[in-house]
Amino acid sequence: MNSTLLDWLKTLSRICGFETADSFPPGHPYARTRWEAAYFDIASDVKPDEIERRLCAAIANTPSVFAYIVNPTPRMQRALLNVIHERLRRQPGVGATDLILLLIHAYASPHITEVVPGLRQLIHDTEHEQTNLRAHAILELLTATPRGLDVIDMPR
Template sequence: MSLLDTISDGLSWLSRKCGFDTVDSFPPGHQYARTRWNGAYFDIASDLKPEQIERSLCESIANTPLIFAHIVNPTPRMQRALLSVIETRMRRSCGNPVELVALLVNAYRSRHTQEAVPGLRGVIETSGYDTGAVLGYLGAMPAAYDIIDAVS
């Protein structure tokens, strides 16, 4: 390893530690290490703790729900952020939630996506990934995903 490589590695490490770089996943060994997001859509500083990262992603989903499409294996908390938007659209009849349900259904195509609502994976898989069936399931039990996170 040359001196230039050593300096480059040192600068990269310093840049990450100072938060100048952005991250596109949780750190290795984290509970949700399989969760990935497109860094072009999320500006997550590398010096944030995993809880702060997840909170930032959830805020982005709440503000711009279609951004959920750029997350692979979303955490249950991220899914609840999307479910909250879906529930609001269903309750207020403002906007069609089908496109958002389709994003949620697509996330469940990965076996690594953890279930946010008990029974949701079963409904998605038995319906053949049908957004209408999932929307009906969610509409039948609106309180099931109206969960307030204890950690904010």
């Protein structure tokens, strides 16, 4: 009886928004996506589309928070790729290696949806390379991808 009551109270608390969400609701297409609730103050009663929008806005404002998301959605990945693009456009001499490393770390999960065709394979193929070489190879892939995929379109 106690476990049933506790389960009911947890469900009620989540529905009323008294908890901080750390994942999409059960049954959502990206239910495996998780984030550190301490970095994203999102009430549990917020709709999934709004949750994703808030997470993408947080990535756009502070890209380092991408490190606290497990199995980021394609939209979240594109938010990071847009930040990489902007950084390269504004400061061509300054690399985006730190952001590329966040992307590499995210692709360590077999459950992440690949946003750029060939990215997972490239990350796997370069896993024994030095960090700078891996980042450079990934940037080359991203710059060669058509702009229609909302990824980097940087002149060579």
